[in-house]
Amino acid sequence: MIMNHLRIWVEAPFDSGEPNISYRxxxxxxxxxxxxxxxxxxxxxxxxxxxxxxxxxxTGILEPGAEWEQAFTIRFLxxxxxxxxxxxxxxxxxxxxxxxxDVKGAGYYSGDxxxxxxxxxxxxxxxxxxxxxxxxxxxxxxxxxxxxLDHLNEIQCFSRTREAERFLHAxxxxxxxxxxxxxxxxxxxxxxxxxxxxxxxxxDRWQRFVDEMTAAGGWVFLAHPYEAPCYEFGDExxxxxxxxxxxxxxxxxxxxxxxxxxxxxxSRWDRINARGVFHCLGNAVSDAHTAxxxxxxxxxxxxxDLNIECLREMLKSxxxxxxxxxxxxxxxxxxxxxxxxxxxxxxKTVKAEILLFxxxxxxxxxxxxxxxxxxxxxxxxENSAKAIAEARPSSAEERRRFETSLELTVxxxxxxxxxxxxxFGAAAFDPSASKQxxxxxxxxxxxxxxx
Ligand SMILES: [Zn+2]
Numbered sequence: 001m002i003m004n005h006l007r008i009w010v011e012a013p014f015d016s017g018e019p020n021i022s023y024r025x026x027x028x029x030x031x032x033x034x035x036x037x038x039x040x041x042x043x044x045x046x047x048x049x050x051x052x053x054x055x056x057x058x059t060g061i062l063e064p065g066a067e068w069e070q071a072f073t074i075r076f077l078x079x080x081x082x083x084x085x086x087x088x089x090x091x092x093x094x095x096x097x098x099x100x101x102d103v104k105g106a107g108y109y110s111g112d113x114x115x116x117x118x119x120x121x122x123x124x125x126x127x128x129x130x131x132x133x134x135x136x137x138x139x140x141x142x143x144x145x146x147x148x149l150d151h152l153n154e155i156q157c158f159s160r161t162r163e164a165e166r167f168l169h170a171x172x173x174x175x176x177x178x179x180x181x182x183x184x185x186x187x188x189x190x191x192x193x194x195x196x197x198x199x200x201x202x203x204d205r206w207q208r209f210v211d212e213m214t215a216a217g218g219w220v221f222l223a224h225p226y227e228a229p230c231y232e233f234g235d236e237x238x239x240x241x242x243x244x245x246x247x248x249x250x251x252x253x254x255x256x257x258x259x260x261x262x263x264x265x266x267s268r269w270d271r272i273n274a275r276g277v278f279h280c281l282g283n284a285v286s287d288a289h290t291a292x293x294x295x296x297x298x299x300x301x302x303x304x305d306l307n308i309e310c311l312r313e314m315l316k317s318x319x320x321x322x323x324x325x326x327x328x329x330x331x332x333x334x335x336x337x338x339x340x341x342x343x344x345x346x347x348k349t350v351k352a353e354i355l356l357f358x359x360x361x362x363x364x365x366x367x368x369x370x371x372x373x374x375x376x377x378x379x380x381x382e383n384s385a386k387a388i389a390e391a392r393p394s395s396a397e398e399r400r401r402f403e404t405s406l407e408l409t410v411x412x413x414x415x416x417x418x419x420x421x422x423x424f425g426a427a428a429f430d431p432s433a434s435k436q437x438x439x440x441x442x443x444x445x446x447x448x449x450x451x
Pocket of ligand 1: 116223
């Protein structure tokens with residue numbers, strides 16, 4: 001077995017860089033073993049950077065305790081909080097580590113919109129949760145305590161500090177309702193009293209709650225619909241609610257995306273969209289109750305800047321993917337994930353393009369799914385969005401960065417979404433764990449409508 005012989009780290013010339021400027025970094029290594037040795041270090045720049053290929057460095061033989069360093073340059077193409085991964089070439093799983101840097105301005109930002117602190121039933125402070133998010137390369141966090149906004153004051157104090165320039169911390173709350181938990185973002189009103197929901201599940205009362213939150217400028221997501229019997233919305237209710245923003249198809253509190261409670265939520269999500277009364281988005285959240293769990297899984301999307309208005313825009317548009325590592329981008333014609341693609345004739349042939357990036361270089365496959373509006377009603381009918389195409393990388397380079405496109409003949413009422421699978425979730429990588437979780441990412445759908 002290969003042991004961790006080298007301590008590796010990266011030094012940056014800046015606290016906060018800008019896109020389209022070449023920066024000179026240094027990679028360092030120290031021999032922490034008791035004998036003279038050296039190795040090959042692999043370094044993976046982020047997706048939106050040049051060069052983007054995996055770099056390799058030979059340290060040569062180092063005496064015990066000796067240090068080595070080498071300079072390299074990277075130019076980032078967009079803003080965002082980026083990770084530079086490094087590992088000993090022959091021992092990726094034993095030695096994987098990363099450095100995190102901030103690049104200002106428009107670009108791809110990641111974060112978590114459902115998590116808890118000690119202000120409700122979480123076990124860590126807001127500050128500890130923020131630090132964990134920053135270490136993981138995330139830029140925003142919604143701390144959503146149960147039925148309280150007591151944490152708002154502390155978050156407002158943080159937002160007036162210099163630190164807030166590189167991290168967006170927002171206060172939200174998770175509502176307890178008799179039908180299950182829900183999150184409403186961007187609501188200016190205070191927490192909705194759970195008593196007002198009554199003591200028995202009631203669809204009309206629940207719909208009123210959604211409508212009131214929406215009228216107040218809010219955006220309601222259903223939390224973990226299948227987490228536990230006491231939180232379950234029930235299939236019937238899920239098929240009747242209207243005008244929610246979306247559901248948490250991947251709630252990371254207890255389960256991976258591919259575990260059955262989340263898989264059921266994915267399937268129900270597709271059925272809601274196949275019912276077709278409104279466009280329902282899918283969210284990925286950690287629902288973390290510890291600092292360590294924060295940001296796994298996360299969502300990532302394009303923001304013009306790191307502020308609450310841009311986060312609102314991203315969350316409302318559905319232009320984001322959920323993931324624990326792989327980055328996934330999906331486009332049909334000029335429309336991105338979350339968009340509606342308007343067609344002028346039926347059927348219409350359009351080009352679908354998928355880009356998948358796995359910093360660990362272990363992509364397994366991408367799957368395109370298709371559903372059709374109006375094919376089911378609340379009593380049943382044809383199920384969900386079926387897999388219609390699958391593609392696998394065929395080279396080591398493609399296992400790191402996989403671009404695939406296909407011509408699709410589409411019609412009004414259809415919707416398409418993508419899922420991606422990798423051997424392990426690089427962003428969820430835990431050096432202390434004996435087994436790493438599988439990597440997974442999904443996009444929001446692109447809906448097809450007739451002009
Ligand atoms: Zn929660």
